[in-house]
Amino acid sequence: MSFSYVEDVLPGNGALPPRAWYAESSAASLSLNGAWRFRLSETADAHDDSFAAEGYGEGDDAGEWAEVTVPGHWVLQGHGAPLYTNHLYPFPVDPPHVPAENPTGDHLRVFDLPDGWPADDGGATLRFDGVESCARVWLNGTGIGEFKGSRLPHEFAVGHLLRPTGNVLAVRVHQWSAGSYLEDQDQWWLPGIFRDVTLLHRPADGALDFFVHASYDHTAGTGTLRVDSDVNGRVTVDGLGVEVATGETVTVPVEPWTAETPRLYAGALDTGGERVPLRIGFRTVELSDGLIKVNGVPVLFKGVNRHEWHPERGRALDLETMRRDVELMKAHNINAVRTSHYPPHPAFLDLCDEYGLWVIDECDLETHGFVEQGWRDNPVDDDRWTPALLDRAARMVERDKNHPSVVVWSLGNEAGTGRGLTAMAEWIRGRDPERLIHYEGDANCRDVDVYSRMYADHAEVDRIGRGLDGGPSHRRALPFILCEYAHAMGNGPGGLADYQRLFAAHDRLQGAFVWEWIDHGIADERYGYAYGGDFGEELHDGNFVCDGLLFPDRTPSPGLLEFKKVIEPVRFEIDATAGTVRVTNRFDFRDLSGLTFTWSYEEEDEGAVASGPLTVPALGPGESTELKLPRDRAGSPDGWTLRALDADGHEVAWGRPEVTTAAVRAARFPGRSGTRPVPGPDRITVGPGVFDARTGTALSIGGVEVVGPRLDVWRAPTDNDNGASWQNDERLGLLWRRLGLHRVRHRADAVEVTDDALTVRGRSAPAGTDIGLRTLFRWSADEELLRLAVSVVPEGDWRVPLPRLGVRLGLPGGADAVRWFGGGPGEAYPDTRAASRVGRWESTVDALQTPYVRPQENGARADVRWAEIGGLRVEGSPDFFFTARRWTTEHLDAAEHLTDLVPGDTVWLNLDHALQGIGSQSCGPGVLPQYRLTPGSAEFTFTFRTC
Ligand code: IPT
Secondary structure, three states, X not given: OXXXXXXXXXXXXXXXXXXXXXXXXXXXEEEOOEXXXXXXXXXXXXXXXXXXXXXXXXXXXOOOOEEEEEOOOHHHOOOOOOEEXXXXXXXXXXXXXOOOOOOEEEEEEEEOOOOOOOOOOOOEEEEEOOEXXXXXXXXXXXXXXXXXXXXXXXXXXXXXXXXXXXXXXXXXXXXXXXXXHHEOOOEEEOOEEOOOEEEEEOOOOOOOOEEEEEEEEOOOOEEEEEEEEOOOOEEEEHHHOEEEEOOOOEEEEOOOEOOOOEOOEEEEEEOOOOEEEEEEOOOOEEEEOOEEEEOOEEOOEEEEEOOOOEOOOEOOOOHHHHHHHHHHHHHOOOOEEEOOOOOOOHHHHHHHXXXXXXXXXXXXXXXXXXXXXXXXXXXXXXXHHHHHHHHHHHHHHHHHOOOXXXXXXXXXXXXXXXXXXXXXXXXXXXXXXXXXXEOOOOOOOXXXXXXXXXXXXXXXXXXXXXXXXXXXXXXXXXXXXXXXXXXXXXXXXXXXXXXXXXXXXXXXXXXEXXXXXXXXXXXXXXXXXXXXXXXXXXXXXXXXXOOOOEOOOOOEOHHHHHHHHHOOOEEEEEEOOOOEEEEEEOOOOOOHHHOEEEEEEEEOOOEEEEEEEOOOOOOOOOOEEEEEOOOOOOOOHHHEEEEEEOOOOOEEEEEOOOOOHHHHHHHHOOOOOOOOOEEOOOEEEEOOEEEEOOOOOEEEEOOEEEEEEEEEOOOOOOHHHHOOOOOXXXXXXXXXXXXXXXXXXXXXXXXXXXXOOEEEEEEEEEOOOOOEEEEEEEEEEOOOOEEEEEEEEEEOOOOOOOOEEEXXXXXXXXOOEEEEEEEEOOOOOOOOOOOOEEEEEEEEHHHHOOOOOOOOOOOOEEEEEEEEEOOEEEEEEEEEEEEEEOOOHHHXXXXXXXXXXXXXXXXXEEEEEEEOOOOOHHHOOOOOHHHOOOOOOXXXXXXXXXX
């Protein structure tokens, strides 16, 4: 038998023309999901097609076969292994050829038609919603076709082959095919029948394809509906009193659909033989005045790139997981999704319609690996592949065209440029002129309606916003989006608030999509979560696959909380001195009537002392007003918190006054009369502090044994510190290590006791270089309070910022509960601190850790005034960053998986005067200048006492 279809550039044979997808109808259907018999072979041609013969599987023929769950990926069910590459093809680039080693899964399912399955009037179709990457299908021994296009549906007419019982459905799935060249997305390669398989009864006069056109005229407040259908019928929308024939146009007053107000009208298409429920959202998308407008209003995308991911099931997502994604997005103020980089399971788009999300629906196309050869032989610029590209475009558009949430079609991702892309754009424009077209790789914007970029830095985005970006004049007239930015790999992304200020400042900037929604970690007994390389892949890209705002189990990362704050739709600007707050509605369409507002007032040492409702008028989009705060609050001006809550009581937005640390400081350190240090042969006592007389290191404070404190400048480099392999810019994680900041040695030059202090002078520096840091630790005390004043002076030619600047202190391992007044509840760094709310917080050492899939610097709390842990209270002047861990920074740095982190018998505190920002250089710009920790002279103070 021939296997030539595997390497054929054409999309396949035998499938029906693509058409609209709908979740339900009056026609009968039978899900073929569930347990299938399964046989894995190492090559495509290891077995002939006898397994597909009628009667096979009935007896013992398939006795040796394993079983897999469909939908699913066999590599996640104990057969073979997953493999991860970012853009490199994991096979020789020789299109359209694929390796002889081509894992091939034969799948078998025997099924009976259920009782009451209608007599065979119109036939039946068999629908595959997604199979990676190439399948050949037989029903009852007859070959019905082959197809490629992994994340796209394929239907086959099978009515003539069905029988009441004992139907044998055989599907042979090849991991590699010509189609793999078009599916080089940055993700795990996961073969299998990973979406639903369904048998659909097709009644006589059943629906075929139909196209719901539902526009909104914002000047008249009316919606215009026309349903074009291959099979004539009636269209009804009860709520609107609409009943028209297909093809007929009707205009009625309606409430429009937007992502903020997702008004759907329930309707139906009745073709005589079949009734299909419709969910109609009236809205009009257009490009006008150089802007993307919906219903006449420019929109601002606050978006994420979403790959489909589940840590156990890969891209085989169940409805509940999809709903969870949408609910999490809505709960975090996200209003847009780019379906990177393929059309999602179609039910996801139903959820976007229902909950309200703007969708950029992206075609299943990426040929990124050709970049390695300067794009030579790129399939998108080779006419032989154009039918496959057009097939993919049509399968996406036809499937998804009836979703109001889809406002933009995207041709694909990272596929260079070429005639095939132009052909796709032309076809899409012809078929659906009512939506816009996106493709980031089209630098001249020849085929698209939006100028789109990925990872442009703040300065460039600012220039683009101001229209100073040059380029072809056609492009300069287009709106701009960042289809990817803020690479959320590991700790970060930093700089989100700075981007959002730019989007707010320039109309042309219509928002951006964080890369990406969720870490693709695979649940794994050995490591907790596995990433690239953990399955013995020869070629892989490590943890670059874990770069989401959610951890693999869908727990929000600090990055998601930061994003939620930065994009919040209500803004509070509090002027505590004047006792006023300016409230601004930052929605594009909604007024504030659906929200409730509260104020609360908290004193530093007492917790919340008062709270109450705040009456805010139903401001329209973009409107703002100034309100008076309740008057009788004295005390520190930074006690205010204002909150906006949705109807369920969930917090949507909050505000606190901006307070300068200096103002707070002055009030907190009244002068104290000191005690004299008491020198001894081995020990020096300074108030509650006991020190080693030779080295000047602290041994205990108020009876609590301590290690250190000593100067610390090292942090376990984050993915963003390390930067991306292809970058020529400074990659700090690597430079720091080269400089030896992970192996700094400390020298004490002088231990001096004077009347009022113990002073330790020293120098900290790594081997092999003359640069270093002169330190002076000055300890003074009264009866209860031990005070450390640190002064640091850099020496030599420092060319890199410091990872951190502070002291490290060890406490006995029993230390667990932590209380502090400062930023919280979560971690914050200089450029990721928007969501950090100053107040009183409590936690534990374990709960302070952020479980980045690849361990790295994490868990710092910002703007801390005091912290209590292990019986000690530390106050800082100025405010400090506080970190506590059960392992050292060196241990954290060496760990590759969370399972490598084993608690030791010391709790290590870092009390930092300053930290280097985070940035998003793991695939984008580094830390902005204002968040760099440039070495310079510094002085800071901590006081310690028991508590
Ligand atoms: C960009 C890709 O579009 C995306 O799929 C992902 O790989 C991301 O980077 C990084 O995680 S391409 C980038 C190399 C410019």
